[in-house]
Amino acid sequence: MSTDPVHRQPNESLNQLPFENRHSPSNGLLISFEGIDGCGKSTQIALLKEALQTQGIPVQVFREPGGTSVSETIRSILLDPENELNPVTEVLLFSSARSQLVTESILPALYRGEVVILDRFYDSTTAYQGYGHQILSPKALESIHRLAAHGLEPTLTFYLKLTLSVALERTAKLEKDRMESMGDSFFQRVIEGYNQLSMQEKRFVTLDANREIMEIHREILQSVHPRISSLNSAD
Ligand code: ADP
Ligand code: TYD
Secondary structure (H helix, E strand, O other): OOOOHHHHOOOHHHHOOOOOOOOOOOOOEEEEEEOOOOOOHHHHHHHHHHHHHHOOOOEEEEEOOOOOHHHHHHHHHHHOOOOOOOHHHHHHHHHHHHHHHHHHHHHHHHHOOOEEEEEOOHHHHHHHHHHHOOOOOHHHHHHHHHHHOOOOOOOEEEEEEOOHHHHHHHHOOOOOOOOOOOOHHHHHHHHHHHHHHHHHOOOEEEEEOOOOHHHHHHHHHHHHHHHHHHHHHOO
16 A cells, blocks of 8 residues: 555546646646756745745745656656657656646645745746757647646746856756756757747746846745735635
8 A cells, every 4th residue: 555645635636637627726826937957946936935935825836847756757757868768758758747746736736725836837848848859839839738737827937037158157067967968059949949938928027047146036026926915815
């Protein structure tokens, strides 16, 4: 018998079928962070989480790919430099990890009225697989995203915009995983993908990530605070 509590908790959203769901919970708030590796997502997410918790607001943070036992297993396949993955396999694995995270963890948290902060969501697939690998058009990826995210869309997406050279300086000393080992031209296309998304998507808040950490944090708080007040008044 499994001793992992995740497998013993009844979770109705896990059993829902795709396309039955067009989830847009009116309670809760979904915020995602995007940008190339080393742009400062983890740093800003930790600061935002702490700021919200200090105000007594329940917050959950999940990273993609990952965040559930199944999704973390998929993550290890995706990021293992030993694995040679076909790009379509790659899209489907990122999407599978996402579907599990949405149904197992994100939706229940949103229905409880919590703030959910995501370290990457489907915009990463558009930027890395769509623009980076150029295997599927952003349009073709949209239907995969709708399926994998069960219709969920972030209310706010913070795009930490950084040049490749600065990002590489910041991550120079770290060991590179399979995705981080792609070449410079791949990452230039990823940046181009994010720049396109930032022009197309109203939920995108583009931040110059080459500034002081607390300055960026203050700008993030300014965008989040009005959403938090409406979260409270919805009760
Ligand atoms: P990500 O999660 O996007 O990969 P991190 O938050 O882990 O990025 O940041 C990568 C590195 O850059 C870390 O060493 C972090 O301390 C540093 N860093 C983050 N934000 C800034 C910033 N605004 N200026 C300078 N260094 C930063
Ligand atoms: P991670 O260590 O979480 O990187 P970071 O701290 O920069 O977020 O590794 C996730 C890697 O997977 C990262 O290089 C981006 C990539 N990725 C995709 O290519 N497609 C996706 O859909 C997602 C979610 C991530």
